[in-house]
Amino acid sequence: MIDNDDKQFVVQASNPIPSKLKTVCGMSVYKQDKFEWIKRAVDSILQQTLPPCLYVVVIDGNVDEQVSKYLATLELSESSVVLVHSQSNIGLARCMNFVIDFVQPHQPDYFFRMDADDISVPHRFEKQVELLDSHADVDVLGSALWEVDENENRVGVRHLPKKHTALIKSLARRCPINHPTVAIRYKVFEQGHRYLGHMLNTQDYFLWVELAAAGYKFANVKEPLLHFRRINGFYKRRGRGKSINEFKARLMAMRLLNQVSVVNLTYATMVLTLRMMPGFIIKWAYFLDRRLMKMKKNN
Incomplete structure (x- = not known):
């Protein structure tokens, strides 16, 4: 079926969707994602000890x-999986906003993010x-x-501040939530908040700043709950656009x-200057930053 509100997307759902959902997981796949990694x-989502009620890819x-055939077969064989086809590549923010709107009639409690x-x-x-069930004051929950x-x-571990006060204090300097680890209380979206649809990167950083300014509460789980691929090219320049967007997000947080x-x-x-430098300098600065964060944590 084609969604009547946005002809950009076609929804493929062979199985009925429950009227009430506790958990929804949203993931986006695009042409540069490797089949083996997808x-x-x-598998890591479907084999969870508590799998999501709905997994929207x-x-x-x-x-x-190969990717297309695999996902089509998956949608037929897994009752919790729904596929959404975007007519063209439009970026993560608009894809996740569509998922958020699509599942709203099913009254989810929590929205989880996952990267392919x-x-x-x-x-x-x-x-x-x-943790979310037992801490009603937490609206956005990430993890190491x-x-x-x-x-x-495993080549490293990325820890971020655990408590709300420390998270908010750090927002002007760094993105304090690892986006692929996040679980968001769905009431945040019911109250009108969304990713910035025009942003092709750093969309999470801007959202956290907006939510923090609106008074929502954040937390991070100390335990690492996700394996994040630090692939070749990780230390290369991020590009002018992404670097400037990060700079703008920091200015927005300060304001x-x-x-x-x-x-x-x-x-x-x-940081903006560093992002424009050669990869070996970025790599050195990255490891120094991790070492300083670890020393601060231990103190």
């Missing part, structure tokens, strides 16, 4: 035939649902993550959260 990502434009090249640990959903290479060997200071402005400018 399959690992999908958006095919964002043309993809490899990552791997969730088997108890990720169970852990996050348990394992960084893995192309062969899935909306009353965090304007010489220190924060200097930090934002230094």
Whole structure:
């Protein structure tokens, strides 16, 4: 069927969708995603100790035939899987906004994110649902993550602040939520918030700033709940567009959260400059940043 509100998307749902959903997982796939990694990502969701009630996979434009056939077969064989076909590649933000709108009539409690090249640990959903159920004040819940290479060997761990106050304080300097690990209380979207549809990157950072300014509460699970692929090219320049968007997000956080200071402005400018530098310098700075975060955590 073609959604009447947005002809960009075609929904493929062979099985009826329950009228009430507790958990929804949204994932987007596009042409550069590798088949083997997509399959690992999908398996890690479907094999959860508490699988999502609905797993919506958006095919964002043309993809490899092997990927297309695999996902079509998956949708027929797995009752929880729904496919959404985007007529052209439009980016993660618009794809996830469509999923959010599409599932709204089914009154979900929690919206989970997943990326097509990552791997969730088997108890990720169970852990996050348990914490959200028992902490009604938390609206956005992320977690630490394992960084893995192309062969899935662990090469590092990424910890972020756990408590709301520390998360908000860090927003002017860094994105404090690992986007592929996030679970969001669906009432956030019912109250009108969405990813910025025109953003082709850093859409999560802008959303966190907007939600923080609106008074929503954040937290991170200390335990790593996802394996994040740190693939070749990870340390390359991020490109002018992405670097500038990150800079704008930091400025937005300073303005909306009353965090304007010489220190924060200097930090934002230094990071923008660093993003434009050669890969080996970015790699060195990345490891230094991780070491400083670990030292701060231990203190």
